[in-house]
Amino acid sequence: MKITNKFLSLLLIFSLFVGVTGFIPQVKAVGQDDDEAYLEDSSVTIEEDNESDAYEELEELLGVDEDSVGISSSNKGPVITAFMNKDMGGGNGYPVGGGGIGKVRPTPKPKPKSTSKPSLPAKGFKSGRDGEKYLNKIVNGIGHKTFDKVRVYDHKKKKWVQERRIVDAYNPKTDTAHESKVGYANLSNFIRKQIDKDVQLRKTNRVKNLKWHFFKSESTGRIGASKPLLKYLKDKKIPYQIHEK
Structure with missing residues (x-):
């Protein structure tokens, strides 16, 4: 195909227009x-x-x-x-790390660690996140640690699945994964899978030690776990501690 000077001129003008205006064809807006x-x-x-x-x-x-x-x-x-925003959300086919309906917040600068151990609140913790923060302080944890593709059996779905496991507090020096529970916990399908994932992590040498922690909830005033849950932890050889004053 013969390319004329006129065609080249039109192409140059269009490219300059795109560069100046940032013009990009837009998809039809969703009502x-x-x-x-x-x-x-x-x-x-x-x-x-x-x-x-x-x-x-x-x-x-x-x-x-x-x-x-x-x-x-x-x-x-x-x-x-x-x-979940399908372009930014996490899991179930979505890329991990974004999503939700909240605003994107800058990563906070790490605060210097205090050497003194915090005191346990008498009324308990307001949320599970508060319990996790306290746990990280008392076990010298570095925060959450995520393990991908942990194979466990889902009793609700009645099949083997591969899921991620996010431990609440991880101590790299002792290679210990700590789990925090605020309020009274039962042996639900989800918690059973958490325990089974922890056992799998230990079995495959992805962590060396495990420990579960139970804290009082300020909203319910309850603490601890059901007998089936405590028995399941014991059967799986996972130590636990109920933090009471």
Whole structure:
């Protein structure tokens, strides 16, 4: 094909126009009704015995923290619904690390660690996140540690699955994964899987030691775990501690 000077001139003008204006063809805007329908389609609902477990399950499945979701109560217990952006959300086919409906916040600068051990609040912790922060301080943890592709059996789905495991406090010096539970915990399918994942991590030498911790909830005033849960931990040779004054 013969390329004329006129064609080259038009091409140059168009390229300059794109560079100056930043023009990019736009996709047709989604109407309000369509947008609401999209949010419903991309939402995830999780039911657990308590708020702390529900947030943890959501975090492990989708990689979303509790600041990015909303929570509501029902007769069946805490129900969490997260609206995920398919381009930024985590888990279930979404890239890990973004999502939710919260604003993007800059990464805070690490605060200098205090050498003194914090005191246990008499009324308990307001949230599961508060319990995790306290636990990291008393076990010299560096925060969450994520392990991908941990193979466990899902008793609800009745099949083997590969899921991520996010431990609440990890101490690299002792290679110990610590789990925090605020309030009274039962042996739900999710918690059973957490225990089984921890056992798998230890079995495959991804961590050396494990320990579970139970703290009092300020909102419910309860602490500890059911007999089946404590027995399951004992059977799996996972030490635990109920933090009472």
